Amino acid sequence: MGRTLAYPKRVSNTANRYKHRATYDLGPIHSIINNSQVLHVSFNPGPDDPFPAILPMIGQMGSYEFPSAGIDEPLDCYLHGYVSSRIMNLARSSESEGLPICVAATKVDGLVLSLTPNSHSYNYRSAILHGYANLVTDEEEKVWAMKLITNSVVADRWDNTRVPPDRAEMQSTVILKVKVVDGSGKIRDGGVSDERKDSGSEEITSRVWTGVIPVWETFGQPVPSGEGKMDEVPEHVAAFIASKNARNRAEAESAVKVTPPGK
Amino acid sequence: MGRTLAYPKRVSNTANRYKHRATYDLGPIHSIINNSQVLHVSFNPGPDDPFPAILPMIGQMGSYEFPSAGIDEPLDCYLHGYVSSRIMNLARSSESEGLPICVAATKVDGLVLSLTPNSHSYNYRSAILHGYANLVTDEEEKVWAMKLITNSVVADRWDNTRVPPDRAEMQSTVILKVKVVDGSGKIRDGGVSDERKDSGSEEITSRVWTGVIPVWETFGQPVPSGEGKMDEVPEHVAAFIASKNARNRAEAESAVKVTPPGK
Numbered sequence: 177m178g179r180t181l182a183y184p185k186r187v188s189n190t191a192n193r194y195k196h197r198a199t200y201d202l203g204p205i206h207s208i209i210n211n212s213q214v215l216h217v218s219f220n221p222g223p224d225d226p227f228p229a230i231l232p233m234i235g236q237m238g239s240y241e242f243p244s245a246g247i248d249e250p251l252d253c254y255l256h257g258y259v260s261s262r263i264m265n266l267a268r269s270s271e272s273e274g275l276p277i278c279v280a281a282t283k284v285d286g287l288v289l290s291l292t293p294n295s296h297s298y299n300y301r302s303a304i305l306h307g308y309a310n311l312v313t314d315e316e317e318k319v320w321a322m323k324l325i326t327n328s329v330v331a332d333r334w335d336n337t338r339v340p341p342d343r344a345e346m347q348s349t350v351i352l353k354v355k356v357v358d359g360s361g362k363i364r365d366g367g368v369s370d371e372r373k374d375s376g377s378e379e380i381t382s383r384v385w386t387g388v389i390p391v392w393e394t395f396g397q398p399v400p401s402g403e404g405k406m407d408e409v410p411e412h413v414a415a416f417i418a419s420k421n422a423r424n425r426a427e428a429e430s431a432v433k434v435t436p437p438g439k
Numbered sequence: 440m441g442r443t444l445a446y447p448k449r450v451s452n453t454a455n456r457y458k459h460r461a462t463y464d465l466g467p468i469h470s471i472i473n474n475s476q477v478l479h480v481s482f483n484p485g486p487d488d489p490f491p492a493i494l495p496m497i498g499q500m501g502s503y504e505f506p507s508a509g510i511d512e513p514l515d516c517y518l519h520g521y522v523s524s525r526i527m528n529l530a531r532s533s534e535s536e537g538l539p540i541c542v543a544a545t546k547v548d549g550l551v552l553s554l555t556p557n558s559h560s561y562n563y564r565s566a567i568l569h570g571y572a573n574l575v576t577d578e579e580e581k582v583w584a585m586k587l588i589t590n591s592v593v594a595d596r597w598d599n600t601r602v603p604p605d606r607a608e609m610q611s612t613v614i615l616k617v618k619v620v621d622g623s624g625k626i627r628d629g630g631v632s633d634e635r636k637d638s639g640s641e642e643i644t645s646r647v648w649t650g651v652i653p654v655w656e657t658f659g660q661p662v663p664s665g666e667g668k669m670d671e672v673p674e675h676v677a678a679f680i681a682s683k684n685a686r687n688r689a690e691a692e693s694a695v696k697v698t699p700p701g702k
Contacts, residue, residue: 213654214563277490278492282479290664291601293604300477323556341557349557384669389676391656396653396691401631405645
């Protein structure tokens, strides 16, 4: 029941091509962000530098105000960083709303090999967010976000480490909170799509193989540091690896089977 | 023999943290770019938009002028896109040197799980380039770049498809050539690194498991489209999958075994 929340369409986040692949719904966009090991975060370093900067960061969508909010509800984007990094200094000194940034996440699900290079494609899921970034200053919110982000790397990891962070750790870590202004996602799945001029040619179809190679992230056998006292891989790590591997592979393989819109 | 070429250090590409992980050498930076399935490309849409934009794109380093140039020699970055996309329109209409952009590539090799959330890390390789993007107008260079990029997705794919591109395909495809101004890379490998205050505590080391979970991209069994006449997966596809899988796994697993600098 209930309605599907969507981000407003602005020039900056509206797809011009393959419109049927675009989504503005909060749910899928937030899911793509939350399932990415790395987010690429772009910002402008200052008036003297013509080039935007990109930092690879770890982050996660969540709501501190409404912790029970679902993935398809309004959420903030929390990014993890180091106290003296450039993006943190810019966010700290930014006036008015905060530092304008763009957050991007992309996952490749498969290589789509068609008859011509021109119609080659990827099965993929990508999302971008635009928003204003500010430093989290409330200690409780900061620890909450640190836990959220740590557990996004490995589920339940936070409670299986030495916590809470001490004073020095709290001071050296900075969490950015991004108030999201707009966002969009793009999802391509399905099989090969060729033009009639090629698929109708016996000469071409008899010599060019077409199909999809699924791609997914595999987590391998954990390598213990050998420094601790725990020899056995704990349940939270083993369970994480098993569930991620099963899910990643299933997502890549099922993406191939979807009939793409417009076919 | 020979010297190692490095990008100049400017404010915009100089690492402030973990300096020992940073590199400015052309070789490793170009390799990271060329081994990435997706590049994240950032640009500024215009004076009315406060937010930088990020596009996921496919691209490759190469030299049209000196095709025999090695990976550690000066190269341009070629990016593949669609004729009416915003970045292409901006590059087309850009004055003077071209559209200032940032290109980023990141590969995660492992999750580094330590005693505290604070010292958790990734094994990873990341690279960024800053440069000026212009449209490739020379037809011969454009086809050369299309072949370079297609073969970066699957080795030898170009010659195993219907080529050359026809007039309509040439017109709908745009190749951006990025003249690189500076670049930098960051590589983190090795095992867990904890602080003495934690690694010296029997209470902590007896209950917190530490180690590295290797991560790599796996290419699965190819799924034929069923539309062509070729039933068997051709040699260039099978060889690509086998060599990529072996290499990706070896890279992730060997990254764990490196002794990190400073240890």
